[in-house]
Amino acid sequence: MDLRKLGNSGTVVSALCLGTMTFGSDADEATSFALMDDYVEAGGNFLDTADVYTNGTSEEIIGRWLKSKGGMADRLVIASKGRFPTLEGSNGLGLSRKHLGHALDASLRRLGVEQIDLYQMHAWDALTPIEETLRFLDDSVRNGKIAYYGFSNFLGWQLTKAVWIAKAQGYTPPVTLQPQYNLLVRDIEHEIVPAVLDAGMGLLPWSPLAGGWLSGKYKRDEMPSGATRLGENPKRGMEAYEKRNANPQTWAVIDAVMQIAEQRGVSAAQVSLAWLVQKPAVTSVILGARKREQLADNMAAGDLSLSAEEVARLDEASKPQIGDYPYGAGGINQRHRKLEGGR
Structure with a gap:
């Protein structure tokens, strides 16, 4: 599998990361162990979790699996997150030094490791000065509790x-x-990707299949059923389903994905993942499989390289809808590009 630098660090990770939000919920412990076994055997070396995934159970399952594998933790890059409520009380959440201190130590215990390779702030905290958070993270690097840090949903x-x-x-x-x-x-792509590129950082996209939509499982104007997330739990996300179903661009994108998948003889999920793997700034794409068959299919995307023409077809079908100002054709940024000769 393709290996890439973890953002601006010297550590390398596989282009496909195993997300573990399903561990302890949609995937029981035995299935979670099998998913990690299959992932590593396929060449992956990057696990992503968080302290709030199944109330800490995800980290605990990873910890027990690592213990059963001896020195596996030294071979892998393990990422977790802190920010959301893990303790009762007003200081049981956020990006303060107090909460993160508790959260990081608890994640280390659950994972059974002395150091978390990538510790991510799960979301912005408007109450805590960012200086306080950054000082805590710098201290945590210096004292060896984390190797690197990053952000999520900023x-x-x-x-x-x-x-x-x-x-x-x-x-x-x-x-x-x-x-x-x-x-x-x-x-x-309007603001966040340019900010990441400007900082020399790497992107770790989550929900790369848009909750299953880009795997081709859902049909136009047909209520989800069967072995899909919405089919098994229709009350979860039906408002989002109805909104996405009513958007013509959704089906234009899915049609383009399905056409390329048929021409290539691969799955729609593989096409969707391969498109994302090839985007600028992307370091590793986080997979969210619940079953071994899903993971095997998703991992095959690591060997799929889309042509420039195929990428262009997908780019055109999925082009973000933007207004005229400041991003559109009449926006100030586009006018400046023309004045600068398109550079």
Whole structure:
């Protein structure tokens, strides 16, 4: 499998990461162990979890699997996250030094490791000064509890502010951002992707198949059924389903994906993942499989290289809808590009 630098660090990770949000919920412990076994056997070396995934059970399952494998932790890059509520009380959440101190130590215990390779802030905290968070993260790197840190679900200005404060204070810089990104969700290309590229960081996209939509499982104007997330739990996300189903662009994208998949003799999921793997700034795409068969199919995307023409077809079908200002054809940024000769 293709290996890439973890953002601006010297550590390398596989282009496909195994997300573990399903561990302890949609996937029981035996299935979770099998998923990790299959992933590593296929050449993957990057696991992503969080302290709130199944109330810490995901980290515990990974910890027990690592213990059963001896020195496996040294061979893998393990990422977790902190920010959301894990303790009762007003200080049981957020990006304060107090909460993150508890959260990081608890994640280390559950995982059974002395150091977390990539510790990510799960979302922005408007109450805590970002300087406090960055100082805590720098201290945690220096004392060996984490090797690197990154962010998740940050906006462009939030990311850039954090990057430049870290630089000004001489703190260890962040290496990655984990946002939602897929053929149906491309709005991050307006501000967030440029901010990531400007900082020399890497993207770790989550929900690369848009909750199953880009695997071709859902049909136009047909209620989800069977072995799909919405089919098994129709009350979960039906409002989002109805909104996405009513958007003509959704089906234009899915049609383009299905056509390329048929021409290539591969699955729709593989085409959707391969498109994302090839996008600028993407370091590793986070897979969210619940079953071994899903993971095997998704992992095959690592060997699929889309042609420039295929990428262009998908880009055109999924082009983000934007207004005229400031991003559109009449926007100030486009006018400046013309004045500068398109450079």
